[in-house]
Amino acid sequence: MTRHIPVLLEETIDELHLTKGNMVVDVTLGGGGHTREILKRHGRVIALDADEDALARFQTHAQSDPVLKRALTDRSLVLVRANYSTLDEVLEHAGVELCDAIVADLGFSSDQIEEGERGFSFLHSGPLDMRFDRTTELTAEKIVNTFSAAELSRIFREYGDESEAKRIALAIEISRREKSIMTTEELREIITQAYPKGKRRGMKIHPATKVFQALRIAVNHEFEHLESFLSQALKHLKPSGRLAIITFHSGEDGLVKRFFKNQARGCICPPKFPVCICGRKPAIKIVTKKPIMPNATEIKNNPRSRSARLRVVEKL
């Protein structure tokens, strides 16, 4: 069973412009919501996830879902445990050079948040882990207990837009002198106490929200992997193939937007040049001039979708 409700499902799959037999790569399988919809529309899917537990959960769930069970049996669905930053290798290994569409639905799934032992949520007690791939070394506990206050402050500001970054980083540094910070509750408490009381009162979100998000991004090197994935993804699309990315916060969305804008640019010669000498041609067409966002009904049914933004491009 998966608790994850796929976000912008219809919008994403419609924008992929799939036809029967198309080959699609879903680089963030999670609960398999997007993968399932593609399979229903007669696509073939290679689905990746960095999290072994996500793949295992999906395989168990697939046994009671006829669409997924059949796809796994006839190999129209192939599962791979891999980071999407290794897309080149994954596709080479699968013997696929070009595909018709690629979809990425970034961040974590509801299944991962709900499991306290993964340490993603300040609402559940657990160790400060936050790794998607539990074979990697860096954990949130290591960052919180060993990074300098200056480095912590940078992480909270850059990855979480946290206005109290410095104050929280200092509170962490003072607290860990007494005793290492090991659990989500301990960290939540330190952040809450560090927040100015007046500011805390008027907040719509919990004071720990942004710091937890920032730590997750740092632990999983999310921005670096996303950048690396984006440039690999374009290489593997057929002409007219589409790439759809769903992001959940402004830093990620900004990165995707800038990358797309840059790839959609043609000539970069200075305007005073009478003729183009750079020879640069646009690699993609931007399909969504403005990102697609969930409507009020989706946000009501799935509040987690409220910050989602979908951007789609087409390979030229």
Ligand SMILES: C[S@@+](CC[C@H](N)C(=O)[O-])C[C@H]1O[C@@H](n2cnc3c(N)ncnc32)[C@H](O)[C@@H]1O
């Ligand atoms: C938002 S969920 C995907 C949900 C899915 N689209 C659905 O509808 O059920 C994101 C998934 O991406 C995985 N993930 C995050 N970063 C990854 C990375 N760099 N490489 C591969 N998978 C990653 C997470 O483990 C998580 O399962």
